[in-house]
Amino acid sequence: MSTGYVYHEVYGWHDTGTHAGLLPADPRRGLQPHRHFENAEAKRRVHELVVVSGLVDRLTRLAPRPVTDEEVLLVHTPGHLARLVAANDTGGDAGDGGSPFGPGGLDVARLAAGGVVRAVEAVVDGEVDNAYALVRPPGHHALADVGMGFCLLGNVAIAAASVRRSRGVGRIAVVDIDVHHGNGTQAAFEDDPDVLTISVHQDRVFPPDSGHVTERGSGAGFGYALNLPLPPGTGNGGYLEAVRRVVLPALRRFRPDLILVAAGFDANAVDPLARMMVTASGYREIGRMLVDEAAALCGGRIAFAHEGGYDPVYVPFCAHAVIEVLAGVEEPLEDPFAVNFDNQGQQELQPHQDAAIAAAEKLVADIG
Numbered sequence: 483m484s485t486g487y488v489y490h491e492v493y494g495w496h497d498t499g500t501h502a503g504l505l506p507a508d509p510r511r512g513l514q515p516h517r518h519f520e521n522a523e524a525k526r527r528v529h530e531l532v533v534v535s536g537l538v539d540r541l542t543r544l545a546p547r548p549v550t551d552e553e554v555l556l557v558h559t560p561g562h563l564a565r566l567v568a569a570n571d572t573g574g575d576a577g578d579g580g581s582p583f584g585p586g587g588l589d590v591a592r593l594a595a596g597g598v599v600r601a602v603e604a605v606v607d608g609e610v611d612n613a614y615a616l617v618r619p620p621g622h623h624a625l626a627d628v629g630m631g632f633c634l635l636g637n638v639a640i641a642a643a644s645v646r647r648s649r650g651v652g653r654i655a656v657v658d659i660d661v662h663h664g665n666g667t668q669a670a671f672e673d674d675p676d677v678l679t680i681s682v683h684q685d686r687v688f689p690p691d692s693g694h695v696t697e698r699g700s701g702a703g704f705g706y707a708l709n710l711p712l713p714p715g716t717g718n719g720g721y722l723e724a725v726r727r728v729v730l731p732a733l734r735r736f737r738p739d740l741i742l743v744a745a746g747f748d749a750n751a752v753d754p755l756a757r758m759m760v761t762a763s764g765y766r767e768i769g770r771m772l773v774d775e776a777a778a779l780c781g782g783r784i785a786f787a788h789e790g791g792y793d794p795v796y797v798p799f800c801a802h803a804v805i806e807v808l809a810g811v812e813e814p815l816e817d818p819f820a821v822n823f824d825n826q827g828q829q830e831l832q833p834h835q836d837a838a839i840a841a842a843e844k845l846v847a848d849i850g
C-alpha cells in the first residue's frame with residue numbers, strides 16, 4: 483500500500499492575522515487581539531505528529547505545485563481571481579469579509595489547491611494507491627465568484643475539474659465530512675451528473691441556512707448533490723450510521739471512478755467552531771469505511787484533502803488516525819483522550835439523529 487502525502491511548510495505561513503477568533507480585534511467592541519481560528523497551529527501539529535510518530539516514513543512525500551490561472555478558472559470567475567491577484571501584494575480578504583490573508587496569500591492558496599491536484603493526479607496515475615493532502619488554506623466554501631469561510635480557492639473542486647480535463651476521469655464522488663456544509667464544491671458541480679457531492683455536516687452551522695437535505699442539485703445534476711444535516715451533539719454513533727446508511731449506498735449507486743474526501747475534522751469533540759462529538763476512533767472508522775468502499779468500487783482510488791478542524795491538541799489525533807488507515811497501519815497510535823471523549827454520554831445514535839439520517843437515506847435511490 484503506497485500512500486501519497488502532501489505537506490509544505492509554507493501552508494503554515496498563510497497569515498490570517500491578529501483576530502479575535504472570527505473578527506478583527508477592536509478595543510471599542512471589547513474584542514481583544516488573539517489568533518484567527520483558522521491559524522497554522524492545528525494543521526502544523528498534524529504534520530508534526532505524522533513525523534514524530536514515524537508515520538511519515540510509511541508515506542510517499544509528494545511536492546505540491548501551484549495551480550495555474552487556467553486551473554483556477556475551471557471553477558472560479560476571472561473576477562474572483564482578479565480580486566485575489568489585486569490583493570496579493572498587500573494582503574486582503576477572499577470576499578466575505580471573514581477570510582483574511584496576508585501578502586502572498588494567493589501564492590499559498592495556489593499551492594494548497596495545487597497540493598490537492600498533485601495528490602489526486604498521483605492517485606489517478608497510479609503513482610500511489612491513495613493520498614492525503616494536508617493543505618492550508620482550506621477550500622470547500624469557496625464559490626465561483628467569491629471566497630468565504632476562510633477559503634480562497636476551491637481546492638477539491640479545482641482538483642476534480644483538473645483531472646477530469648487532463649486525465650479524462652469520468653465520474654467523481656466528493657464526500658465532505660467537514661462539520662460545515664461543503665457549499666462551494668456542491669455549487670461547482672450543481673448541474674453536473676458526473677460529480678456526486680455528498681456533505682455530512684452540522685445542521686445550518688455554516689454557511690448560514692445552507693446544506694439542507696432539500697438541496698439536491700439542479701438540471702441534469704438533480705439528485706447528484708446529497709446533503710445530510712445532523713443535529714448538534716452528534717457523535718460517533720450518528721456519524722458512523724450516516725456513513726453506513728447514506729454515504730456508502732450513494733457511492734455504490736453512483737459507481738465513481740475516483741473518490742475525493744473533503745476531510746475537515748471540526749466535528750471533533752472539542753472543536754471551537756461546531757458542536758459535535760466525533761473522536762479519533764470515530765474518524766478512524768469513517769476513514770476505514772471510505773477506503774474500503776474505494777477498494778470495492780474504484781480500485782482503491784481515493785484522495786483526502788484537509789479542510790477545517792481547529793483544536794490544536796485533538797485535531798492531530800483525528801487526522802493521524804485517518805492517515806494511518808490510508809497507509810494500512812495495523813497498530814494505530816493510541817488516542818490519549820479516548821477515555822474522556824469516547825465515553826461521553828449520548829455518543830451512540832440518538833432518535834433525532836436517526837430521523838435526520840432517514841431523511842437523506844430515502845434520496846439515495848434517485849442516484850444513478
Ligand SMILES: O=C(CCC1CCCC1)NO
Pocket residue numbers: 504580623631632660661662663688746748755789790791
Ligand atoms: O471550518 C470552516 C469555517 C467555519 C467558520 C466560518 C465562519 C464561522 C464558522 N468551514 O469548514
Ligand SMILES: [Zn+2]
Pocket residue numbers: 660661662746748789790791
Ligand atoms: Zn469546517
